[in-house]
Amino acid sequence: ExxxxxxxxxxxxxxxxxxxxxxxxxxxxxxxxxxxxxxxxxxxxxxxxxxxxxxxxxxxxxGPGDVTRMELTPVRRAIAANLERQASIPQVTTFRTVDCTALQLFRQELDVSPLPVVVAALCEVAKDHPLVNARWSPDAILASNAVNAGLAIDTERGLVVAIIRDAHSLGIATIAAESTRLAEGARAGSLTSNDIAGATIAVSNTGSYGSEAGTPILSPGTSVTLAIGVIADRALVIDGRVVARPAATLSLTFDHRVLDGAAAGRALTGLVDLLQSDDRLRHLPR
Missing domain, CATH: 4.10.320.10 (E3-binding domain)
Known part of the structure; x- marks a missing residue:
């Protein structure tokens, strides 16, 4: 030695x-x-x-020792290539805590998970904050008139972003059904090219596997990715008193070429305000 x-x-x-x-x-x-x-x-x-x-x-x-070599799958190679391309984009993440009391009551009434309600709410917010549904191009910022919501889906082969097309024109029940179809198709490997191309905004339900918060990476062709953390009881200050409420952390990653911090912050605040309002939630298309 x-x-x-x-x-x-x-x-x-x-x-x-x-x-x-x-x-x-x-x-x-x-x-x-x-x-x-x-x-x-x-x-x-x-x-x-x-x-x-x-x-x-x-x-x-x-290397030495007990090492298992795992060959790269085509999906993993594609994911890596996409992430490397996206790494050149100036990305920033901002966070907000949302009181989910109204959201939980509303989504239980509709018998859906929080995800389709958040997607519907995000579509509503995009009306007042069009830059969250835009993308950068060399000559201009291109704001989409349609909201094609990309859902990050975990599969055995890797992460797949599947698209709910024209989500802005769909009710919550339809968004929920489409989310289920896409998740099942992604895991079965049966999605078509139309199911996975053309996202204008992206949503990742990281709370589904217990994550409280994260810094999601932008999906190709988008300027915003929203991550929804796990909904759990937390100590919140309500009317000067500390009370236990179901709450979650929303993480909004944005392309700083398209949005400044103030614009991203206003959009995220608008989303939080909507999700915390029982009246505004009930005005979303069902």
Whole structure:
């Protein structure tokens, strides 16, 4: 065992491989090493004349110990590519706590989950705040007249964003039914291209698996993604008194090229105000 300094073991270097200078490897192998996060200069080559092979790089990436190698699926590769593209967009997330007392009573009356009610409310907010339903282009900001709500759906193959088209023209019951259809189709792998392309705004129900809050990444072609945290009893100050109320955290990620912080904040406040108002909830199309 070496506890300090540097020791060179000449028997570990093939006789026909120089002990200094760049490690011999082809450009594709060097590219693979970069993709896998492997320092190719530390890899012992087993190829001809000590050349580092692709298998050498993969073995180094696996590392010592009990490691399971999981090959990338086409869906996972597509997700990664989309996220890398979206990472170049200046994204900011703002948060608000919403008292869900009225929302819970209303959605239980309709026998639906909170999600379709929030989608319907978001469509209503988009009427007064059109930038939440817009997207950036090189020459202009393009505000959509239709709200195509993208729903983030967790599947065994990875995350799928499925589209409720013209959500602004649908009632809550129809939004709920369409959400169920899309979720089942996503998990069965039976969605069509029309089901997964063209979102103008996106919603992620992170609370469905217990998350309190998050910083969702924008979906392609959108300027806003809303994440709904888990609804749970929390201590809220109501009329000067601390009381337990069902509440959730709403996380709004927005494209800062399209919306400034003030515009995003006003839109999120408008959504919170609507969701906390029993009267306004009951005016949403059912």
């Amino acid at each position: 070496v506890t300090g300094g540097a020791v060179a073991y000449t028997d570990m270097v093939p006789v026909d491989q120089p002990s200094s200078g760049p490690v011999p490897a082809t450009p594709p192998v060097r590219k693979l090493a970069k993709e896998l996060g492997v320092d190719i200069e530390t890899v012992r080559g087993t190829g001809s004349h000590g050349r580092v092979t692709g298998d050498d790089v993969r073995s180094a990436a696996d």
